[in-house]
Amino acid sequence: PQSTHARALRSKPSCPPAAAMNPAMAAELRRRESESVLFSRLLSFAHSALPDPPVSAAARLSALLLPHDDHISRLPDALLRNIVSRLPVKDAARTAALSSRWRGVWRSAPLVLADAHLLPDLIPAVTRADARRVPSVVSLILAAHPGPFRCIHLTVSHLEEYQGPLARWLGLLAAKGTQELVLANRPPPVVLRLPAAIFGIDTLTRLYLALWKFPDIPRTAYFPNLRELGLCTVVIESRHLDSILARSPVLETLCLQGNMLMDRLTINSRSIRCVYVVATSDLDITVEEAPQLQRLIVWVASTCKGGSPRKTIKIGRVQALGLIGYLEPEFHTLQVGDTTIKPSAKPSPFTMLPTVKILGLKVRFGVRNEAKMLPCFLRCFPKVERLHIESKETIESSSKINLKFWKESGTIASICSSVNLIIFHNFRGDQCELCFLKFILESAQMLTKLVVVYRKGTFASLAEARSKVDPLFDVSWASKCCSLRLVQSALAEGEGLKILNFKRGSNFSLSDPLAFTGRC
Incomplete structure (x- = not known):
C-alpha cells in the first residue's frame, strides 16, 4: 500500500509545462552568452599583459605587544615612509592607528593603491557587486591622501558608471605626483573613451592602459618622465601613437597588445630600447632611427589568416639591435634599409644586421x-x-x-x-x-x-x-x-x-x- 506521503505528492496539482521560448528571445540569449564569453577571453588576454602591483596583499600586518620600547617608531621619518609605501593600502592606512606620529607617516608616504586589494578577503572570484563598491572607496582614498602616489593600479573596478569620477581621479593623480598608473576598463563588451585628463599627468614614469578608446591628444600633452608604455586592446589610431612617441623623450619600453585601428607602427626615437608587439598582425612596422633599440619582439596571434596581405617589417638605422623575433614568412615581408628581402635578391652589406645575436x-x-x-x-x-x-x-x-x-x-x-x-x-x-x-x-x-x-x-x-x-x-x-x-x-x-x-x-x-x- 502506498504511504500517506506518496498519496499526498500524487494528489498535488502538477506544475504547468515550461512555455516554449520565443525564437527571437533564444537568439538574443545566445548572442549575450557569446558576447560574455568573448569579453571574458578579451579581458583575460589584456590582463595577462598588465604588470603586477609593486606590493602584495598576501602577507598580514600585525602588532605585537612587547614590554620593551618601541624601536621601530624611533626610526627616521624617511625610512618609516619607505616602509609604509611598501604595504597594501588598507594596511598602510591602519598604521595611522598606532600613534599620532604614525598618522603623519601614512599621510606623507608615497601611496600604493591597488583596487584589487580593496575587495573582500578570501573571495573566490570578483563579482560585479564587489567591483561596483570599489570605486567609491577609491574616491575616498584619493581625496584623503595628499600624495605623492607611487603607484595607482585600477584593474577590477567597473568604470562604465564612474566616467565622471574617473576624470576627477585623473585630475587628482596629476595634482598629486603619480609615478605609475595601470588603468584597465571592465565594462560590458564595449570600449569606453579614455578621459583626456590622462594627458595632464606629466609625472608618470610608467603607464599601462587596457580596454579603452583613445581620445584626441591635446597639443599641450607631454610626458617628460615616461619610460614605459603599454597599450592593451586599446582603440587607437597610428597618428595618435606617433604623437605620444614624439612627446615622450625618455621612453624606453613600448608594449602593444591587440590594439585596434592601427595599420602601422613607426619607431623614430633616440631613447627606446624595447618594442614588443603581440597579436597585432595587421600592422606594418618601420624602425626608422632608433640608436638605443636592443629588442624588437613581434608575436603574431595564431588566429591570423594566411590569405591576408603580408605586412612589412622594415629595419632602418639601428646600432644596438641585438634581438629580433619572431619573423614569419607566412605573414611578414622583411625589408632592411631600402631593400626588400626575397630569394632573387643577392645579400650585401646593406642588407645585413650584424648586431643581432x-x-x-x-x-x-x-x-x-x-x-x-x-x-x-x-x-x-x-x-x-x-x-x-x-x-x-x-x-x-x-x-x-x-x-x-x-x-x-x-x-x-x-x-x-x-x-x-x-x-x-x-x-x-x-x-x-x-x-x-x-x-x-x-x-x-x-x-x-x-x-x-x-x-x-x-x-x-x-x-x-x-x-x-x-x-x-x-x-x-x-x-x-x-x-x-x-x-x-x-x-x-x-x-x-x-x-x-x-x-x-x-x-x-x-x-x-x-x-x-x-x-x-
Missing part, C-alpha cells in the same frame, strides 16, 4: 615558398648566436622539401660560423623538419646544443619521441662538441603567448627572453 623565426616547413624565404632571412643576420625556430603546422607538406633542397639553398654564414644554440619548438617528427635539422647539423660548426621541443600529446611515449629524432644521427655533424636534448613542453597550444609576455620580453636582466621551453 638572438633571432626568432616561425616557419611552415612543409610550404615551399616559406621554406625558400628562411635562408634569405637568415643571411640578413650573419652574427646570430642563438636561433629560436618554431615549426608551424602544415596541412599539406611538399615532398620536394628534402635535404637536397636545403643544400641547394647555399651557404648561410651565421649557421656555419656563429650559431651555438638552437631551440626548435613544436617538433612533430615530420620529414621536412628532419631534413632541415640534418642540414643544420651538417653545417653548424660552432653549434654546442640543439634543443628539440615537442608538445605534450604529440607522441604516445618518450620512446616514440626518441625514435623520431634517431634519423638525425645518420648524418655527419659539423660540430664535434654538439649535444642534442629532447624536451617535452608542458605548454598547451597557444600558451606560449602567455609565457612570452611583456614582463619577460622587457626584462633586461634576462639575456634571452625567448629561451623558454616550458618543459615538464
